[in-house]
C-alpha cells in the first residue's frame with residue numbers, strides 16, 4: 517500500500533476516533549391545559565441538558581417561568597414553546613405559569 521494512502525486512511529480513522537461523541541438531548545413534553553401543567557413534575561438526570569417542549573393547549577397565552585431555572589418563555593394559545601434547561605445539580609426547581617399562577621404550578625426534579 518502506498519504510504520500516502522496509508523497515512524490518509526490513518527488520518528481519517530483518527531479523526532473519527534477523536535470526534536466527540538454526539539448524544540441526543542433528552543426531550544420532555546409538557547402540556548398546558550386548563551391553566552395547569554401536565555405532568556406537574558418532571559424528573560431529569562443531573563448534569564444533562566434537557567429540551568422541554570411545552571404544548572399550550574389552552575386558547576390563552578401562558579408564560580412558563582422559573583426563577584430557580586432562570587427561564588421565562590411566553591407560549592401563545594394553541595402553540596408550542598421550547599425551553600432548554602440544564603445541565604443542573606440535583607435538587608428541586610419550581611416553575612409556574614405567570615399568567616395563571618394560582619393553578620399553573622410545577623417542578624423539575626433533578627436526580
Ligand SMILES: [Cu+2]
Nearest residue numbers: 579581588614
Ligand atoms: Cu415573567
